[in-house]
Amino acid sequence: MNAMLLSLLAELFPRGITQYLVGGLFVGLGIAVIYLGTGIIAGNSTLLETTLSYVSDLPRFQRKKYVRSRDWRVVFALSIVAGAALYGLVFTPGIFVTDVQWWRLLGGGVPVGIGTRIGKGCTSGHGVSGIASLSRTSIVNVLLFIGVAIVTALIAAALGVTP
């Protein structure tokens, strides 16, 4: 029985869970520090629209709350880049470059940009803070995007797209 459980765990979590759990705690801690310090629930996808307000006159991007928050959102994103770089320097010297093909990144990035903005959030806004708030809106959004993403990834794999 024990052996069965262990082999099931090894199958579901072939890389173990430590790095996922520890990483997740830090992911949450970062948003929690900002929340407790400022009251702001920082999401990541809003950066896309607010940053466009620097270069586009479209009213969608020029809304007051976007223009007011765009500066700190850029600081937040740059700090995320720096935090990840810090991890890289300390734990995995040398740079990581993905093998996932450029057209997948570009072709997937476009619907990510559209979908997070229409859907009011992404994996951090809905997936972490929204879930933490037990928000029905976020729970629906997260279940949908995880489900659709799994189907999409399985189809891509079945079509022989690797990686």
Added chain:
Amino acid sequence: MSTTTHHPLFTLVIIVGGLLHGFGLAYSRMARPEIVLDFLQLEDLGLLFVMGGAALVMGFAIHLGTGVLEIVPLTGNRYAKREKSYDRNVVVGGIVFGVGWGLSGICPGAGYASLGIGNYEILWGLAGMFIGAYLQGLWRARRDSTDRESPATGD
């Protein structure tokens, strides 16, 4: 979410939070699209612990803020939960985002972090995200100009 306070500590808090968040995204391997795709192909479900662990910490913070502290020290505002209005956009957006996430294995925060671990190829994905965000802005501008009763949505 209404604050633009220029309290001297404001930017410092944002930076510390961003550093921890980015460090976590790299530590959790979410900054590697391969790992995310492995999760979505059901080959390694470890990412559940990333989202779960992060939501647990943030849930504790929200409980502390809304239930105990109540007033934000830097701004004087009240702490709140994250409650976006529910409408059809939440469904449509979730589905469209899911297609993109499943195809590429990247999402906004993990995308920024990926750049931090040296993954210059992720620039393709980041460019795609900005193009996507711009396209929805264009589309909404066009819709709003034809539809005089346009409800304000989004964050």
